[in-house]
Amino acid sequence: MADKDILSELKQSILDFDEDAALELAQESLAQGIDPVEAVGVLADGLNELGVKFERMEVFLPEIMLASDAFKNALSVLEPEIKKKNTEGKKAIPIVIGTVQGDIHQVGKDMVATFLATAGFEVYDLGVDVAPSRFLEEAKRLGAKVIAAASLMSTTRPVQKDLIDFLEAKGVRDQFIVLVGGGVVTQEWADQIAADGYGQDAIATVNLAKRLLHVA
Ligand code: B12
The missing domain is CATH 1.10.1240.10 (Methionine synthase domain)
Known part of the structure; x- marks a missing residue:
């Protein structure tokens, strides 16, 4: 064939x-x-x-x-x-990823997780319906510098902002790179909530993560 x-x-x-x-x-x-x-x-x-x-x-x-x-x-x-x-010969950089609280869409997030893992990142998939506090808890526990949050609905997109606000409130915002994505997310929204990056699809997200983390 x-x-x-x-x-x-x-x-x-x-x-x-x-x-x-x-x-x-x-x-x-x-x-x-x-x-x-x-x-x-x-x-x-x-x-x-x-x-x-x-x-x-x-x-x-x-x-x-x-x-x-x-x-x-x-x-x-x-x-x-x-x-x-x-x-080969590289140390994997940990990333936590999940779909935000109130949202159970997982297919796109799974794809992004898979692409990041295949690009050599150490991906911890927190699943769906993930609260801001859990993103932070797990990122700290796993030593992840990157938090990637998906939202597929206009009703749950604000939770991406809640996540960033939560990190601010805890005084740790500058310790994490926050990536946002999912069907309803746009570059404008990412800018508006001061996320560190927006990934339109899985490949763009891998390139973005590599750029932000200075990985070749
Ligand atoms: C499949 C699906 C479902 C399945 C989900 C199954 C599952 N296990 O995932 C089921 C049937 C369960 C479902 C339920 C619901 N759904 Co639904 N669903 C969809 C559908 C058709 C496809 C989503 C999908 O998987 N796309 C394929 C993947 C590959 O694309 P993607 O998710 O966008 O991901 C890509 C990018 O966005 C990006 N990306 C994704 N995640 C991330 C994360 C990061 C960090 C980054 C950087 C990038 C990134 O990379 C991915 C790969 O390219 C969409 C419509 C659509 N075409 O998008 C509606 C849709 C998202 N659902 C919708 C709705 C309303 C619902 C329900 C409320 C319906 C209901 N009344 O019950 C419930 C929600 C329940 C809940 N609390 O979450 C609406 C949302 C409307 C809106 N704008 O708010 C949509 C848009 C349909 C519509 N047109 O009305 N849904």
Whole structure:
């Protein structure tokens, strides 16, 4: 099978919510010497397309969940390969990431977490519905200098500001780099709440984190 075919089949496995195919095709892509970063990119495209279909009510929650499992299956094969390349001889920088309090959307945050991990960062995923106090507690406990907070809804976007206000109130704002992102977040919003950075997507977030942390 030619490279292109394998990649389009890999994307199709996400669109078909096919966990077994996703795993097998991920293995096959590595066997064929395809760059695992490129493979993760097409998986992400598949998830994005499904997000649009979900909005149009062409697919429903169970399918989104299955697709997310298929994504994770493929990642379990691809991620170690990417990490191997990216972490050779480097000390990993810890980052905590989560979706803010009141918000249970996780797919995009998981993608960002995965991309950061594959880029060599030590990612601690706090999950969803994370309160500002928990972000701080865990960042301190884990020695993380970066706190990455996702919001997918206009009702929960203010919690990103609450997080920054909370860090200010505790007198520790300058000890952390706060990254914000998620469907409803914009550069303007990030500027408005004085976040340190805004990541529009997973790849942009990796580049941003590398720039802010001066990682090559
Ligand atoms: C899937 C989905 C769900 C699933 C979530 C499943 C799960 N486990 O994640 C379910 C069905 C549970 C759900 C529930 C709800 N949802 Co919903 N959901 C979506 C949907 C269709 C897709 C989201 C998604 O996964 N996108 C795919 C990922 C890959 O994209 P992404 O999250 O944007 O992430 C990318 C970037 O934003 C960025 N990024 C993401 N996180 C981070 C973090 C950082 C730090 C950085 C830097 C970058 C970054 O990188 C990612 C990769 O490129 C969106 C619509 C949409 N198209 O966005 C609505 C949407 C977000 N939901 C919405 C709503 C209203 C709800 C509900 C309130 C519905 C309801 N009435 O019950 C509940 C909320 C419950 C709650 N308390 O959170 C609205 C929000 C409207 C708004 N503007 O406020 C949307 C926009 C749909 C709509 N048009 O109305 N939802």
